[in-house]
Amino acid sequence: MWQYIVRRLLQLIPTLIGISIIVFTLSVLVPGDYIDSKTNPNLTAERAAQLRELYGLDKPPIERYVTWTKNMLTGNMGDSMQHRMPVTKVLNTYVWNSFYLSIIALFIYWIIAIIVGVFSAMRQYSVFDRVVTILVFAGMSLPSFFIALLLIKLFAVDVPLLPIGGMTTAGMNASGGEYYMDVIKHMILPVAVIVMLSAGSLTRYIRTSMLEVIRQDYIRTARAKGMKERVVIFKHALRNAMLPAITLLGFELPSLFGGFIIMEKIFIWPGAGKVYYDSIQVRDYPLLLGFTMVLALLTLLGNLIADVLYGVADPRIRLK
Amino acid sequence: MAKDLLQFRNLKTQFHTESGVVKAVNDVSFSIREGETVGVVGESGCGKSVTAMSLMRLVEAPHGKIVGGEIFFEGRDLLKLKNHEMRLIRGNDIAMIFQEPMSSLNPVLTIGEQIIEPLMEHLLLPRKEARAKAIELVKLVGIPRAEQIVDSYPHELSGGMRQRIMIAIALSCNPKLLVADEPTTALDVTIQAQILDLMRDIKEKFKTSIMLITHDLGVVAEMADYVVVMYAGKVIEEASVFELFKNPKHPYTKGLMKAKPVINQRQERLYSIPGQVPNPIELGDNCYFSDRCESCMDICKEKQPPLRTQENGHKIACWLYEEGQGQ
Amino acid sequence: ACSSKEAASTPAPSSATTPTPAAATATPAPAAPVRPEIKSDGLIPAWDNSKNPQQAKNRKDSAIIGMTAPDGIFNPFYSETAYDNYVVNLIFDSMLTVNKDATYSPALAAEMPKISDDKLVYTFKLKPDLKFSNGDPITADDFAFALTILHDKSYDGPSDISLNHIKGGDAYREGTATSVEGIKVIDPLTVEITTTEIGATTMSDLGGYPIAPKSVYGKDYKQGNLDYMKDLNHTPIGSGPYTLAKYTPGQEVVFAPNATHYGGAPKTPNIIYKVTTDETQMQMLQTGETDMNMISVSMDNVNALIDQGFMDVNIFPTNGYGYIAFNHKKAKFQDKKVRQALAYGLDRKQIVEAVYGPFADVINIPQSKLSWAYTEDGIEKYEFNLDKAKQLLDEAGWVVGKDGIREKNGEKFEINFVATSPNVVNDAIIPVATANYKELGIKFVPEQMDFTAVGQKRKEGKFDMLFMAWGLTPDPDPTNIFSSKGSQNEIGYSNPKADELMKAALKEVEIDKRKPVYKELYQVLNDDLPYIFMYQRRDMWPVNSRLQGFDMSPYKNFTYSLAQVQVQ
Amino acid sequence: MRIAFRRLAKNKLAMGALIFIVLMFLICFLGPLFLQYDINSISVANKNKAPNAAHWVGTDSLGRDVLLRLMLAGRVSLTVGLAVTAISVFIGTVLGAISGFYRGIVDTLIMRLADIISSIPSLPLLIIFGVLLSDFKVEPTHRLFYVMGMLGFISWPGLARLIRSQILTMREQEYMVATEALGLKDSRKIFKHLIPNTIPTVIVSATLGVAGAILAESGLSFLGLGVVPPTPTWGNMIGAATNWIDFSTRPWLWVPPGLCILAIAIAINFLGDGLRDALDPKLKR
Amino acid sequence: MSEALLEVHDLKKYFPIRGGVFQRTVGHVKAVDGVSFSIKKGEAFGLVGESGCGKSTIGRTILRLNEKTSGQVIYNGTDIHTLNKTDMRKLRPEMQIVFQDPYSSLNPRINVGQAVGEALLAHGLCTKAELRDRISEIFNICGLAPYHINRFPHEFSGGQRQRIGIARALIMNPQFIVADEPVSALDVSIQAQIINLLGDLQESRDLTYLFISHDLSVVEHLCNRIGVMYLGSMVEMASRDELFKNPLHPYTKALLSAVPVPDPTLKRERIVLQGDIPSPAKPPVGCKFHTRCPIATEICKQQVPEYREVGSNHFVACHLV
Ligand SMILES: Nc1ncnc2c1ncn2[C@@H]1O[C@H](COP(=O)(O)OP(=O)(O)OP(=O)(O)O)[C@@H](O)[C@H]1O
Ligand SMILES: Nc1ncnc2c1ncn2[C@@H]1O[C@H](COP(=O)(O)OP(=O)(O)OP(=O)(O)O)[C@@H](O)[C@H]1O
Ligand SMILES: [Mg+2]
């Protein structure tokens, strides 16, 4: 197993190089650069050339790639053009906000999805199952902004219980407990939306694998041992049914930090999603590339962790 | 005579399949007394396992279903119990050893965990004690390196080891009734002997009744007090073990006795009953064995013989022994 | 001039106007509130203050202004987006300040600068005893410093001071001089600036550069290296009415009053810029989470705001216009008749009305109706007229072919229309133009792309027609856009007559002398049609009626009067 | 296989769903022929009308008939939803199965490829793709097909990993040892023995994918991929509801497309459930 | 008898024991620890021994369903473990196996007709048209009915599944079959039928068996030669008659004495094995059987007994013989 992990970690290197080449190439191919994206028509050709030189955008792509990777290796992701500060600092400013939101939502929707998925499998084709199915697909079929606006209308405008958006009350100066309460209040709606959107598909996956598992002979054995139905379901069946879900858990790692573009925009949550999106819009390559590489690394690690966990959780698997 | 612990009364279990209804258990009645070992033998596919499964109420829903009859256990009809009441009986009062040990063990839980569970559930042992007991049980069924085995997974064990684990689980709570569906098929004779001894000990110590399903007539002879012979979903003969082995009456039973190879009595060719079991979907009103019976009569092709008690408490379902029909 | 290339759907927030000042509407509340009529221009006053939500009423001494998130570059030399500029405007002052009608008056300057007779030398004089918020005095050195570093080789901010042609500027940039020759500090309050070329906008440009304490911004300065500047982005120090109290990225900017401000301490001590987005800015106004916000104008939005009852709704023309550009490098568009035909043949009124209702006007020249340079004299209106369009096309030699498509020299008349997306105007142009041009016998083939990609297509000339919008500046000069060598003239438009007129207009400094030149220029452009000019729309600033005292116009955004605003 | 179809045919819900999907297609492709409105005709006077006799589902902000747009949108959305899902499910299943089956170097290569694809931000990729299509002068009406391929291509890694993980477990089962003992070819082992056991997951992934693909398409139109206005899609019709006023006062603009997506997603789900049950030997109803 | 079809030389198969979260290898189960024997063409070689002693592992390693740890398996002159994938696959139809656990060796989603027939098609051994007949035929021989063809594994009883496993092996017309407990779940009548069948095939087609079973009566009936295993090693090997008449190793003796007799009146003396059952991970030094051997002496605890020929073709590993 150690050997496997070490080998996988070594594989990260070529994979990351591959990704870096591809994303860099993409950034070269994407039409326009930061200067082009500027909304300043006063820009003369000379001035534009001066700026490109200052940003190093006039150099040939290969040279830029080499400098960029060299800097990356030393942990220097360069300066964001749009934010005029080091990319690491920009990320540090926004990524954690996304993380808090995601991690809480993640926690909630995994629990919900597991419980609901299990019950709709247990009562397959019951009314409960049908209703859940329809709700799941309603969540999938409606764009995320839609649910967000609906909740805002219900709980922030018609009955002003919760704030419409933001992470803290404007101009608030509190700290400590009061501050956290305020943040939590602002979190409720976005978390609710993320949960509604994400729990659905997970529920379906868990339901399906539960359906497969509960008909296995060893479930019969567990029943024959007189175990409580709860134990039969949540220990014997769920353990096996969760195996595929581990893979899904691996995907969550990058999304924990990547943010949710639309959610963050609607709820004015100062997260990384919107910053990332903007970086594409204005062709802020250092930020775009830096963030992409961070996410790529997280994706790779997430998958690696999922694979390792999978091998641990399912003793039958032999990873090679 | 001890009183009946378990009674099957006209049990009927059916499976709905694509091509029709399989009457796997078709009107089966017999009983098991306290402290008694009842051997169930019969043609492969005749419904032995399904009978046992029906007793545990574990017939696979939705296409398998108990469609009729009663199963009385200590005076209560198991088929009428609520689910949670049934649960308390399973594993505790009635324990079962399944025929297929591989698929019957949970692949992602360690052996130990699977043995510990019922101990904690029914005997309310704390985990540590339960584990100690589990190791003890594993040793009891003759598996070496018990300490390691409890931490390993089912797929790492040999067929016989898995089977013994199933036995250990079944024995763990000292059930009143042990349903053993071919418990020793994968065991070599020395271990088999050991296991059989173990079962006998338990039977003596706790007055456990055993329903022993097996093909090995030797095992039946050694273990059973009473034998039930099934064929195509029906009981065709039952008697005490001595009576049955001394004096098998039903032509099928006779055939079985003849077919068994015996050590040091090697023949060039083994006897086997000619013909095939009838299709359980298209069962008619005839005696199901009539096609293969050497002494088939006209009535056999028209009417089913009832199960009737003859002398020595020997019950047979065969027209040969019906008054006015026999030779 | 400097205008800004804007995606037509995003309002250009740097300009605004209120013909009737909001303060003037503070009439005593009538007994039974009456819902006012919709106006397409001007102020629709609040009519039922009782609806004002408690949340807003609870804020006694502060105002919350909603806007798009700033990037956090609160450095007067580098701030670039409108939203960063909203912040910078409150913290920094410059020599001159803009008036509602696009003229200028002194701010830090004691008086309007003196201009030499040859129109090349400008003398700026500071008010005496001015202080920055950190207590340092404001001196001529600070002004000279500001102008100097804009010349630095490593300066990569948005300003382009080279356009002002200050003497010795190029030498400084190249490093052959250690100071800019044309910037001379005469005494602690006076600076004399010498330029090498006459420029109509030089005075307003020079007077508009913000002034920051050299003691802070120039402490680590070495010629050719401005790297240290980025560390100052979050700690601005200036002389404006407010200072920065707290900045939470993506959330809010909190300001504190600056008692040392030359105009005295602001009347509303606490200002908060709260980040909002399109989807929820209306709701936030409604619940009182914000007091004002720019909302895109439409019948729906105006109605909804009036319904709220407690909003003073300011509507005024946007300082900018939308247009459909031709690719003049393509042969078919070099013929003026074709361009005119395409203008006549497009039902602009329908498009504009569909998108903006009464809140936009079809225009025919590239200038705001509020500008002093605007004219309707001798301007063709290009009213929708398919027959005229057909006739012009026939004259141009484009005849209808067998398949109903016009052709000339074997070339089919097909228009590749590149549209930015998402964009509400394009959503209307495409169906209308497809239908209209089909009538003319022209195949209209639209495609959509993200904004920067369209910009790239435009640059590379890979399009036939495209829709975009320009923002305008107080000064009407359009040289960049329409002169043959204009930096933003990527579409290849060229008209020697127009070039000449633009040059002439810049050689004059007085408005009266420039006005007739622009009139002629607009007549030429109106006839020649470098673009199909589409519309000038409105901006809308709803303000919670708690806040009184705003004085906005398309040229003077809300930041300039914020210090005078009072909470009722 | 034939048995499976027979079983499927017996499942009323699944058949109902199938008929519904076919009907949807028919209505979307034939329906517009029966309406007298034209997609390009906009009418300011008629804008934002609630449902009425002339416009059964009302009109939009440009005065266009919503019903007509709904049907035209359905043509695109249905095709896109189904095609993209089919492509990504196909690639995902096959690659996932191969990867899990062979492990070792093949697994490494495929999974690293999956990693790379899931790491590359799709937005720039799609922007470039849009520009390329434009530069190569691909007919705007044909671009959709390329886009479907592209979307399908970038969305397979998730399913592939899921399938792979299941195959990893399955390949250790005794019945796979049995196929080895029988000397079956690898392709047969994969396609006949392993993939059928992953059918439930594949079906879930496919049913979830359809709605996702329909919505994803709306994002693509903005990048110059996908359809060009005035052709609508359900995704960008429902996108109109981002506007607060439309959202709160004009439900006819977004309820119908929303319902269409929902209905198609649920129908496909029922069909998928039916298919899964039909293919499941242990379940007979 | 003819020349050896299969030769096994010093075959070893160790399974790693994993422990801890990261599943490091903490030891090895020596499932097969240096076993040699050979089987002649047309011979039925019986393998008996304690449960878990490595019989199935030998069977699977011979067919290369496990990779060996060391040793050689020579089939028809070629070392099977050196073949490449394609050659191995080509060889497969010739060598078949009946799995010990019939249920798990059947794919739950493939109906049994297909399960039995697919390999025939895959190897081009019959045409599609013939297939159904071939399956019906083999089903019939194995005591299954044609109406079973479209059913799925879970719809069968244990014995029926076992017969499906046998049918799947036999339909290929192999040269060599590893039969791992092929009749354990069958009632004696069908068992007899199957054993007769195997015997017939052995004669008519010169079929060779490695027959693993716990049922000594069956082994006696079918096999020409028998090997007795204990804890991964062969402890005794002799022809049928010799072994049953003259068992030499104490384990073999214990085994024979433990066979249950189908006569309830007869209570026989059994040699009951006492003592700890050793672990294949840590086999005892000296003779592996010494911990349970009723007649063990000092030397047994120290020295590994040599596996030697004591009579004509009678091999045994015991110090005391
Ligand atoms: N799930 C099922 N669906 C359909 N038929 C079934 C199912 N389970 C069992 N059967 C049928 O029911 C009959 C009885 O099966 P059962 O397992 O009880 O046999 P058995 O007596 O235990 O045989 P064996 O000795 O071979 O284990 C068989 O004919 C079998 O094919
Ligand atoms: N995959 C595996 N991983 C680890 N250990 C294994 C594995 N397979 C078998 N073993 C071990 O190898 C030993 C021999 O197993 P094998 O299955 O060959 O026994 P057997 O002789 O066939 O027994 P039985 O008669 O009970 O089937 C056992 O101790 C078992 O625990
Ligand atoms: Mg059975």
Ligand SMILES: [Mg+2]
């Ligand atoms: Mg075995």
